[in-house]
Structures are given as C-alpha cells and as structure tokens.
Amino acid sequence: SQQGEEDPQALSIQEGENATMNCSYKTSINNLQWYRQNSGRGLVHLILIRSNEREKHSGRLRVTLDTSKKSSSLLITASRAADTASYFCATDPQWGKLTFGTGTRLTIIP
Amino acid sequence: EPEVTQTPSHQVTQMGQEVILRCVPISNHLYFYWYRQILGQKVEFLVSFYNNEISEKSEIFDDQFSVERPDGSNFTLKIRSTKLEDSAMYFCASTGTRNTDTQYFGPGTRLTVL
Numbered sequence: 478s479q480q481g482e483e484d485p486q487a488l489s490i491q492e493g494e495n496a497t498m499n500c501s502y503k504t505s506i507n508n509l510q511w512y513r514q515n516s517g518r519g520l521v522h523l524i525l526i527r528s529n530e531r532e533k534h535s536g537r538l539r540v541t542l543d544t545s546k547k548s549s550s551l552l553i554t555a556s557r558a559a560d561t562a563s564y565f566c567a568t569d570p571q572w573g574k575l576t577f578g579t580g581t582r583l584t585i586i587p
Numbered sequence: 588e589p590e591v592t593q594t595p596s597h598q599v600t601q602m603g604q605e606v607i608l609r610c611v612p613i614s615n616h617l618y619f620y621w622y623r624q625i626l627g628q629k630v631e632f633l634v635s636f637y638n639n640e641i642s643e644k645s646e647i648f649d650d651q652f653s654v655e656r657p658d659g660s661n662f663t664l665k666i667r668s669t670k671l672e673d674s675a676m677y678f679c680a681s682t683g684t685r686n687t688d689t690q691y692f693g694p695g696t697r698l699t700v701l
Contacts, residue, residue: 507687519694520630520678527687565630567690573618573682574643575690577630 482578483566489584496553498581500566501546507569509542511551513562514580520565523551553583561585589613591693593679599699600669608664608696610679618682619662620690621654623647623675630678636662669700 483500490496500509511523526533526542526549533540539552553560563582567575592611600606612619621633635642636654653665662681666673676697680690 510689512692517676517697520680520692522689522691525689567630569687571643572687573620573635573690574632574645575620575622575630575680576632577622579629 483564483581485581486579487582487584489586490556492556492558492585492587494556496556496560496583496585498551498564498583500549500551500578502549502566502568502576503547504568506544507572509540509549509569510567510575511538511540511549512565512567512577514565515562523564556583556585558585558587591679591681591691593677593693593696595696596694597697597699599701602671602700603668606666606669606698608666608677608679608698610662610664610693611660612662612679612681613683613691614660616681616683616691618642618685619654619656620680620682621664622678622680622692624678624695625672625675633664633677666698669698671700674698674700 508527510525512520514520524535524540526540537554542549563580565577565580567577594609619636622630624630632645634644634648651667655663676695678695679693682688682690
C-alpha cells in the first residue's frame with residue numbers, strides 16, 4: 478500500500494455506534510496526524526501522535542500507533558450525525574512534509 | 588482561537604493567466620506550507636517555507652510556481668501561467684516552532700482554470 482493508506486474506504490454506521498478507521502504507512506515517521514474534511518471544505522486537525530507514543534485521547538477520539546506494524550487507528554466513540562465527513566491520516570516522514578492517505582468516508586445514519 | 592485564513596475562497600481564471608493565492612498563517616508560526624487537492628484525489632504536498640526560503644518542494648512545484656512572504660503576515664502562492672490541470676483546491680498550512688508539530692490548515696482556495 479502507499480504511504481498513509483486508510484481503510485475502509487467508506488464506512489456507514491448508526492448514530493451512537495463507534496467508528497474505527499485504520500491507516501497503514503510504509504516508511505519511518507516523526508509523527509502521524511489525523512484530519513477531518515467535510516465535503517468540499519478545509520482540513521480540520523483532530524489529533525497528532527508522535528512516533529514514541531502508543532495511544533492518545535482527545536474527547537471522543539482515541540488514536541493508537543503501532544510503529545512496528547506501521548499502522549494507526551482512529552476510534553470515534555458514540556458517533557453523532559455531525560461526525561459525517563472524510564477522515565485522513567497524514568504521516569510526516571520528512572520534517573513537515575505531510576503525506577496524506579486516500580481517506581475514509583464516514584457516514585453516520587441518524 | 589487563532590486560525591489560518593485564505594483568500595479568495597474561489598478563483599476562476601483563464602488558461603495561461605497568472606494567479607496569486609493568499610494566506611495569512613497563524614501569527615506566531617514559523618513554518619508555512621502549500622498543499623493541493625485535485626477533486627476526488629489525495630491532498631498533495633507542494634512546498635514548505637521557513638526563514639524566508641523554500642525548505643522543500645515536490646515534483647509538482649515546477650518553475651510555474653513560486654511562493655513569497657511579502658510582509659510579516661501574508662504568505663502567497665503564485666502560478667505564473669495556469670494550466671487546466673492546475674484546477675484544484677489549494678490549502679495553506681502553518682506550524683509553530685517545530686516543523687514536526689501540528690500543521691493547521693486554512694479553509695482552502697478553489698482554483699478553476701477554464
């Protein structure tokens with residue numbers, strides 16, 4: 478897979494359920510960042526996890542990083558309709574030059 | 588909360604024309620970036636800028652592109668002679684004191700080349 482590939486490509490769940498998205502990458506990284514993008518809009522930063530961290534929480538978000546498997550996951554708990562968006566992981570293999578994945582399109586069904 | 592701003596939100600231009608996209612990064616940030624996203628595709632890195640010079644640029648960032656920080660607040664991307672394939676959303680981003688910190692993105696400028 479390419480640097481920063483998310484799966485699944487699309488995910489539909491009922492409101493209130495948890496959503497899990499995964500990201501895999503190929504090269505060593507300084508950090509990994511997750512972003513949200515509403516259709517046609519800007520990128521909203523969600524969370525940054527550094528290469529020496531394994532787990533991080535922010536509100537309803539939980540991010541894990543496994544550098545041995547070169548993978549990360551984003552968990553959104555108790556999903557809401559407003560969480561409907563595309564979610565991207567972005568890796569930083571070269572000091573600030575972010576490489577984005579193709580994204581997971583998340584749809585929350587009310 | 589401080590944010591990155593970009594103008595205009597939408598720019599329509601004729602092929603061959605020059606365009607300048609403008610960004611105001613977060614005021615105490617030191618590292619600045621431009622990315623683009625062609626409709627339906629990945630966000631792609633174009634260029635990074637620090638201490639009034641380009642730190643890194645991608646293959647996309649050819650001689651038709653240039654960046655400038657003309658004053659203490661603005662950061663611009665110029666495309667000298669636009670092509671149809673330059674149509675995309677262009678995002679500016681900035682980072683604080685370390686280029687490994689969080690990159691904060693602006694809302695983007697949608698460039699349409701006719």
